[in-house]
Amino acid sequence: MIRFEHVTKRYPDGTNAVNDLSFEAAEGELVTLVGPSGCGKTTTLKMVNRLIEPTAGRIEVDGADIMAADPVQLRRHIGYCIQNVGLFPHKTVLDNTATVPHLLGWPREKRLKRAAELLDLVGLDPEEHGRRYPDRLSGGQRQRVGVARALAADPPVLLMDEPFGAVDPVVREHLQNEFLKLQARMRKTVLFVTHDIEEAVRLGDRIAVFGDGRIEQFDSPAAVLGAPATPYVADFVGADRGLKRLSVTEIERGDLEEPPVVRLDDDARSAAAALRDRGARWAVVLDEDGDLHGWVGSDEIAKGGAVADYARRMDAWLPLGASLKRAFATMLQYDAGWIAVVDDEESGHFVGVLTPASLHEALRRSIDADARAVARAEVELDSLPQV
Numbered sequence: 348m349i350r351f352e353h354v355t356k357r358y359p360d361g362t363n364a365v366n367d368l369s370f371e372a373a374e375g376e377l378v379t380l381v382g383p384s385g386c387g388k389t390t391t392l393k394m395v396n397r398l399i400e401p402t403a404g405r406i407e408v409d410g411a412d413i414m415a416a417d418p419v420q421l422r423r424h425i426g427y428c429i430q431n432v433g434l435f436p437h438k439t440v441l442d443n444t445a446t447v448p449h450l451l452g453w454p455r456e457k458r459l460k461r462a463a464e465l466l467d468l469v470g471l472d473p474e475e476h477g478r479r480y481p482d483r484l485s486g487g488q489r490q491r492v493g494v495a496r497a498l499a500a501d502p503p504v505l506l507m508d509e510p511f512g513a514v515d516p517v518v519r520e521h522l523q524n525e526f527l528k529l530q531a532r533m534r535k536t537v538l539f540v541t542h543d544i545e546e547a548v549r550l551g552d553r554i555a556v557f558g559d560g561r562i563e564q565f566d567s568p569a570a571v572l573g574a575p576a577t578p579y580v581a582d583f584v585g586a587d588r589g590l591k592r593l594s595v596t597e598i599e600r601g602d603l604e605e606p607p608v609v610r611l612d613d614d615a616r617s618a619a620a621a622l623r624d625r626g627a628r629w630a631v632v633l634d635e636d637g638d639l640h641g642w643v644g645s646d647e648i649a650k651g652g653a654v655a656d657y658a659r660r661m662d663a664w665l666p667l668g669a670s671l672k673r674a675f676a677t678m679l680q681y682d683a684g685w686i687a688v689v690d691d692e693e694s695g696h697f698v699g700v701l702t703p704a705s706l707h708e709a710l711r712r713s714i715d716a717d718a719r720a721v722a723r724a725e726v727e728l729d730s731l732p733q734v
C-alpha cells in the first residue's frame with residue numbers, strides 16, 4: 348500500500364511541482380498517474396523511494412513512514428523501472444537483472460537462478476538472451492529486462508516511470524498486455540507514470556489524472572472516460588474518448604462468430620458440399636491440432652483432392668485479449684472483412700472470427716458495462732452520509 352497525505356514538493360528554485368497531494372494505492376492495486384508534461388508525475392513517483400525528498404506531508408509504504416527508513420534500504424525494497432531502462436552496458440543481461448539481489452548480498456548461484464526465472468517470466472529466454480550484453484537487444488527486449496530487474500528481489504511495491512515510452516506502438520501494446528498478465532499473477536502495488544491516456548486507461552485499476560501538481564480526478568478508467576470530473580479532465584481525455592474505448596476494450600470469446608471450419612486433411616469435394624449446404628463462400632482451415640492454418644474459398648475446393656491442396660495461409664490473426672483498436676487497424680491494413688482469433692499468440696489454437704458486426708457488438712458491450720459502472724459509482728457517492 349502507498350499513501351500520500353498532504354504531500355508538497357517545492358524545488359529550491361521556487362517551482363511548486365506537487366501541491367498538497369493526497370491519494371492512496373491499495374495493496375495489489377495498479378494506479379496510473381497520467382497528465383501532460385511538467386504536471387508533477389515523476390516528482391510524485393520519485394518521492395516514494397526518496398530520490399526526491401518531499402517538502403511537506405507524509406508518504407507511507409505498507410504503513411511505514413518513508414522518512415523513517417534509510418533511503419538506500421528503502422530503494423532496495425521498492426522496484427523501480429524507468430524509460431530507456433538504464434541497464435549497465437558492461438554487464439550481461441543476467442547480471443543486470445540480478446542487480447538488486449546482488450546489492451542485497453544474495454549468493455551468486457541464488458541470484459542468477461532468480462534472474463533466469465525473471466527473464467523467463469517477462470518472455471525472454473535466459474539461455475539465449477541472458478549472456479548477451481544490453482546493446483545486443485532490441486528496445487522492447489531492453490524494456491523487458493528493465494521490468495525483470497525491477498521485480499528481481501520480489502518487492503511488494505513497484506514504481507514505473509514511462510517504462511514502455513521508448514518503443515513503437517505495436518511492441519508497446521504487446522508489452523502492456525504482457526505486463527497486465529504478469530500483474531494479474533503478482534498483484535504488486537504499482538504506481539505507473541505515463542503521459543498517454545490510452546495506456547493509463549488500459550493498465551490502471553484506478554487513474555490519477557494530474558494537472559499542475561494536483562490530482563484533478565482519481566477514479567476507475569470507466570469513470571474517467573465516461574464521467575470526467577472537470578473540464579480539464581474532459582479536455583485531457585479528449586473528445587474522441589469513444590474511440591479511446593477501442594483501445595481499452597479487449598476481444599472476448601463471446602464477441603466472436605463461428606464460421607464454417609474445415610481441416611487440412613478433409614476431402615475437398617465433401618467439404619465443398621458441406622459449405623454449399625450452409626451457404627458459406629469460405630471456411631477457416633485448421634491443422635490436425637485444431638490450430639489456425641488459413642482459409643479456402645468454397646468454389647475452389649469443389650475440384651477434388653484434399654483441402655490442403657487449396658488452403659491459403661492467413662495473413663493476419665489476433666489473440667483473445669487484443670484490443671478492438673488493434674483488430675480494427677488489422678482489418679483496415681489487410682482490407683479484410685473478418686479476422687481469425689486464436690486463444691493466445693503462441694499456441695495459435697483457433698477460437699472464432701471477428702467481423703465488423705461483432706466488433707460493433709463488442710464496443711456496445713463495453714459502453715453498456717461502463718455506463719452501469721459509472722451509474723453505480725454515482726449511487727455510491729450519493730449515498731455517502733452527509734457530514
Ligand SMILES: Nc1ncnc2c1ncn2[C@@H]1O[C@H](COP(=O)(O)OP(=O)(O)OP(=O)(O)O)[C@@H](O)[C@H]1O
Nearest residue numbers: 358360362364383384385386387388389390391542
Ligand atoms: N530539479 C528540479 N528543479 C526545479 N524544478 C524542477 C526539477 N525537477 C522538475 N522540476 C519542475 O517540476 C515540475 C514537475 O516536473 P515533473 O518532472 O515531476 O513532471 P512530469 O509530469 O513528470 O513531466 P514529464 O512527463 O515531462 O516527465 C515541472 O515544472 C518541472 O520543470
